[in-house]
Amino acid sequence: MKGHGIWPLAILAWGIVGCASPETDDANSLRVPARFSGEGAEGPVADGWMADFRDPRLRTLVREALTNNPDIRLTAARLKAAVADAHIAGAGRKLQxxxxxxxxxxxRSSSTGFTLNTSRANRFGPSLDLSWELDVWGRLADSRTAALLDAEQARANLQAARLSLAANTAKAWYNAAEARLQVQLAGQTLESYLKNLAVLEDGLRRGLVQALDVRLMRTSVENARNNLALRQRQHDATRRALEVLVGRYPRNELSTVAVLPSINTAVPTGLPSALLKRRPDIVAAQKKFYATHRRVAAARKELLPQIRLTASGGTSSDELKEVVDLQRNVWSLAANLTQPLLSGGRLTAQVERARALREQARHEFVQAALTAFQEVETTLAAEDFLKDQETALLSSADEAGKAESLALADYQRGLVQIVSVLEAQRRNFDAQRSLIEVQNQRLQNRLDLYLALGGQFEAQPTE
Structure with missing residues (x-):
């Protein structure tokens, strides 16, 4: 496994510029920028990003998900199977x-003249049979190395699944928090509309307001009821989704919070070239390519002669009680050299198939790397866009709240129509709703950025 330090860049370069050989590619031919174009903090990617949220309840849920989530258990079982396959592949190089x-x-029957003679004989014999294939060309070693790389790929896939599950649990947690905040906002809006409706209905009875004003307000009340039911349904769905994610039955019993934390610190992004070695999904694609490369070599060596040594030793007797008599020992020693001649094109086709799979794995690695770069650059750019959106919506929500108060006061003095009050209330509700949404979007994007950079969600213990 040594000598693979520059291979991630080499494979990517091979995929983009079409070089001829994975062993001889020049890593410098890949135009990877010195730094990401988005604004991030200087320094290497740090582990332990979950601590940025300062949320003990979230940490508990993530640990529960890592223990109980079926997808994680499935991926862990695949790793165990891959490790077992590696042991199986290595067994062929050992003495059997x-x-x-x-x-x-x-x-036995024989005849002498007109006489038929019949004889019966017993034969008993224990023996120890030994066989060993000389791996002269390294075919078995290539197959074993490929299986070990498969196990490393499965291990990287498990790590990627753990990181993804931690991020998705956090995203589901804050989606549920946003949904609860939206329920609260919808409830407050409905309560405000009901109070205004009560005032208008009282004014209608006293002949101070028009029936049209009352009906318009009743329309707003029913729309608010509809929106409250919608938000309650969404909150219910987010809670059940979170329960399934952590491995619970979706009973809608998991309590959520109505708080979205604010994170304003910049994220260290490290170097783009380091991303290829840090992200476990890219590492998995890289290991898959290495394995297919080894299998190409093993398939080609199937065309070469195979040498096998066999030995057998034991005893043989026609009486069962004499099988332990060492004086009746028998043994044999043989060497076999087998050269494939005609296989109907099977061996050649196996080589072509292995090469095609290697080409497929190479393109998968290139795509995984480009997708990783895209995810980092996109989430970095979104950090600034979402921050600007939140700043604008904070101002918008403040102004909308003041506008609603002014519109209501002017209506009570007879300066404006009820339509102006309803429009001001709608704008205030929309501004607050949008503010809650963008605050959650900032959290979701930050989690996507952590995941894109490949950093661990928990700090690694120092030795």
């Missing part, structure tokens, strides 16, 4: 031994 006990009874 079988303890055999054979027993037989034979009947």
């Amino acid at each position: 031994a079988d303890l055999v006990f054979a027993g037989s009874r034979t009947k």
Whole structure:
């Protein structure tokens, strides 16, 4: 496994510029920028990003998800299977031994003139059979290395699944928090509309307001009821989704919070070239390419002669009680050299298939790397856009709240129509709703950025 330090860049360069050989690619041919174009803090990517949210409840939920989530258990089982496959592939290079006990009874018939003679004989014999294939060309070593790389790929996939699950749990947690805040806002809006409706209905009874004003306000009340039911349904769905994510039955019993934390610190992004070695999904694609490259070599070596040594030793007797008599020992020693001649094109087709799979794995690695760069650049740019949106919506919500108060006061003095009050209330509600949404979007984008950079969600213990 040594000598793979520059391979991630080399494979990517091979995929983009079409170089000829994965072993001889020049990593400098890949035009990877010295830094990401988005604004991030200087320095390497730090582990332990979950601490940025200062949320003990979230940390508990993530640990519960890592323990109980079925997808994580499935990925862990795949790793165990890949490790077992590696042991199986390595067994072919070792001495094979079988303890055999054979027993037989034979009947022979012969004739002399008109006489038919029949004889029966027994034969018993324990033996120890040994066999060993000399891996002269390294075919078995290539197959074993490919299986070990498969296990490393499965291990990287498990790490990627753990990171993804931690981020998705956090995203679901804050989606539920946003949904609860939206329920609260919808409830407050409905309560405000009901109070205004009560005032208008009282004014209608006293002949101070028009019936049209009352009906317009009743329309706003029913729309607010509809919006409250919608938000309650969304909150219910987000809670159940979170329960499934952490491995619970979706009973809608998990309590959520109505708080969206504010994170204003910049994220260290590290170097783009380091991303290829840090993100586990890219590492998995890289290991897959290495494995397919080894399998190409193994398939080509299937065309070469194979040398196998066999040995057998034991005893043989026609009486069962004499099989332990070492004076009746028998043994054999043989060497076999096998050169494939005609296989109907099977061996050649296996080589072509292995090469095609290697080409497929190479393109998968290139795509995974480009997708990773895209995710980092996109989330970095979104950090600034979402920050600007939140700043604008904070101002908008403040102004909308003041406008609603002014419109209501002017209506009570008879300076404006009820339509102006309803429009001011709608704008205030929309501004607050949008502010809650963008605050959650900032959290979701920050989690996507952490995931895109490949940093660990918990700080690694120092030795």
